[in-house]
Amino acid sequence: MENNKKKPSFDSTEIAGRTFDFEDYNKDEEVSSGLAETHEQMSDHYAGRGDTVENRDRNI
Numbered sequence: 001m002e003n004n005k006k007k008p009s010f011d012s013t014e015i016a017g018r019t020f021d022f023e024d025y026n027k028d029e030e031v032s033s034g035l036a037e038t039h040e041q042m043s044d045h046y047a048g049r050g051d052t053v054e055n056r057d058r059n060i
Contacts, residue, residue: 017031020039024032 018035020035024036024039027033027036
C-alpha cells in the first residue's frame with residue numbers, strides 16, 4: 001500500500017527557532033512558557049485530561 005501522507009517541505013524549527021524542552025517549565029522567558037503551556041495542553045489532550053497548566057498538580 002502506498003503511503004499518501006505528504007511530508008512537510010520545511011523544518012518547523014526554522015519557523016519557531018527551537019522546540020520544546022522539559023526545562024521550559026522552569027524558565028521565565030515568554031517563548032519557554034508558551035512552549036511549556038502548549039506541550040501541557042497537547043499532553044492533556046492525548047491523555048484525555050481536562051485540567052490546565054495552572055491546575056496540573058491538582059487531582060481530578
